[in-house]
Amino acid sequence: MTIEGQKTVRDKRSVTKAGDRDEEESVANKKTLELCFIVVVGLFVAAAFISALSYDLVSARTPLFIMVPLLILIGGHVIRVKTASRNIDVVSILLLVVRGENPNFNIVAGFVGWMVLLLALITVAGHYVGIAALMFILLRIVSKEKMLLSLAITTGVTLMIFILFELGFDIELYRGAIYRIWAGDADY
């Protein structure tokens, strides 16, 4: 085999190894995520179970009928996921996530952050300002779309929503706390 041929084989092997490592990392991340997910769900259900014990018998009957098998299933599943992830260092994966070194988690967390911002903007400045700001931020700042395209889409969609909901369905979208206070509405 020529030197170049040997180099190609080496390159291919290193690509395969890197691919395997990525795959392993992805599986480990997923198992850690599932472990966290099912534990959080379990805690919520446990809290609901304790809460249901204080209800009238008639009101507690159906929830308890649902929660007993649910808690058993969650318990069994936690053991199953934990067994499957015994070779995974869950703590170090979680530390990476906390340090912001997991790109996928960062994208999802960032996206959730934008949506929380939308909710805050709607509450303070109103629905139209909120949705227009979110669209513009996601189009122009996050996705780096062209300014003209971003402005056109933001304006067009906001206008379309106004026409559809306010004029078409006669539904007044929330004007925001600032407007309400300014307009003297006590229930803002």
Next chain:
Amino acid sequence: MDIIEGLVSGFFQAVSLEVFPFLLVGAVFGLVIGVIPGLSGHFAMAMVIPFLYAMEPAAGIAFLLGAHSTVAQGGGLTAILFSTPGTGQNAATLLDGPPMRDQGLAGLATGAALASCFLGAAFGAVTLALLIPVLQQVVLFFGPPEIFVLAILALTFVAVLGKEDLTRSMIAGLAGLLLAMVGLDNVTNQERFTFGLFELRDGLSLVPVILGLFAVAEMFDLWVRRGSLAGGMHANRLSAKETQKQIFQGIGEAFKHWWLVLRCSAIGATMGLVPGLGSAPAAFVAYGHAKQSSKNRDTFGKGNIEGVIGSEAANDAVEGGALASTLAFGIPGSSSMGILLAGLFILGVETGPNIITYNVDLVFLMLFTIIIGNLIGTIVGLFLVNPLSRATSLRASILVPVLLVVVFTGAFAVNRSGFDIGVAIVFGVLGYLMKELGYSRAALLIGFVLGFAVDKNLYLALQLSGPYFLLDPIPLTLAIITLVFLGYNVWTIIRDNRRAKNRAR
């Protein structure tokens, strides 16, 4: 209202000026959503739900079902042209559609797929129509004890027969039931699981939950994947003239194979009756049947038109069967039927004996909506294959912000409450995590929709028949079926695991 009166009234409602425009818009919307990979039938229905509040029942039903009925047609188009099914239910079309395209027969496959979808949907609708007189008699035997056990049976079927892992699906289904308990208990006025939040006293609103689970979660997925929605697919656009000619030939082929269409549609309609099975398995079973019964078995998988016809016919025939159990008992068998049921609640249409007996015109309206919707899909698909296929080149970076604000506006508009936008966001995150981790969102939604029925019917069953209501003949039979079905599936899982372990040793 008798059946003939209902049939005539249903037809004239479907083609009336008050209803038809909504059906048309819904059908075209569904077709476009079907073409876009990653967006599915339940996404189309979820997007339509917020608009139902401003509509009359007939128009709302036509809009909702119109959108749902054409999704599979759009998905079939993408499967053939781009080798990626627009929706999961078109996966079987991948086996013979793309090989036909590679042989320069994309138009033929597309035409056959569009026409088979229409014929399958018509068959499913006729099946439902024929079932109505039977269902009218059967529902009379179903009181609260029977409905309660039937709901549990349906949820078990959905969890077991879904494509996800059994334990995860059971957890999702039971969690859905539990979420339905949030709010004031109608009997005792006791607040349940509100944790002091005033906004939760009326329970979680259906619309933001649906929008979150199926629309916001899809937006998350698209945003994380980024790029063009057709990423990785090689666009293989056709010359307009040649395409048109082939499409008409394809339609002719579907009619020429009418016996195959009929058999595969029967498979689809029958499988649609079983909660949890859905379109994708029906399409694969029909494909298998088409292959087994064909004289040209060897060419299956290499571009046999019978493979496309069989799977696409079964795909759409499922809806008729699925509608039967949803309408007659108020028990949805799939996420789409769960959303339909939610839509019917919003429109003030009561399912169960009421709709089958007194509002049978609405049932026929649904049947005609499915048939006419698919006809619209076929006609639009006939002439607009190339423009439609361009929808796949939309970038997620543009599509996501636009759809997201429409979804949030829809969530707000339902109760005019900002809290509901928060609910949609929370359920969006939950839906995305469930999708990523393989938890069944369909089971969660069906559990949530059935939760109200389970709570009410358990209370009524205990009041009417006491704690031994389970020993009545129908509830006992249904309970035994549930336990045997669940037990058998758990046993097969344990057996398979043991075999795998033994093999590993």
